[in-house]
Amino acid sequence: MNMSNTITKGKVVGFSYHLKNSQGATLDQSEEPLLYLHGEGNIIPGLEKELEGLKDGDSKQVKVSPEEAYGTYDENLVFQVPKTELPPEADLEIGMEFQTDTANGRMVLYLQEIRENDVVLNGNHxxxxxxxxxxxxxxxxxxxxxxxxxxxxxxxxxxxxxx
Ligand SMILES: [Zn+2]
Known part of the structure; x- marks a missing residue:
């Protein structure tokens, strides 16, 4: 059996994908194949696990639970922050990212809502x-x-x- 074109740890894999949510709405779609190094956690764990052992040209439908994708939604990661605490030069736009250092390492917060005196930042992906x-x-x-x-x-x- 020729293992050279089988996905195992240490292979560089290029794949195209179409990503939908449970309602069938398209979330993302690749134009060019996405390249990653298999076995190094470069992509979400639930997808990497399912690609193991596939061969060149194979197609597969893969369903990934939140736990093996971008995590479950945590209400405690939603923060109301006064605008005065944001960088003054920030050009506020919904969806923009802020990085903050916490006891658990660097955290990315997404701007979810802009109000008169404060903003809502969301640490959930x-x-x-x-x-x-x-x-x-x-x-x-x-x-x-x-x-x-x-x-x-x-x-x-x-x-x-x-x-
Ligand atoms: Zn490098």
């Missing part, structure tokens, strides 16, 4: 609480380079370009 339905097609599978393995992510076209 926009897809928190959603069961995700993916239609995935595997486009490419290759061995990762030693450097990619060492970094834990993909380099080159479609990968990270941070260095």
């Amino acid at each position: 926009p897809l928190a609480g959603e069961t995700l339905h993916f239609d995935v097609t595997i486009k490419t599978i290759r061995d990762a380079t030693a450097e990619e393995i060492a970094h834990g992510h993909v380099h080159g076209p479609g990968g990270h370009h941070h260095h």
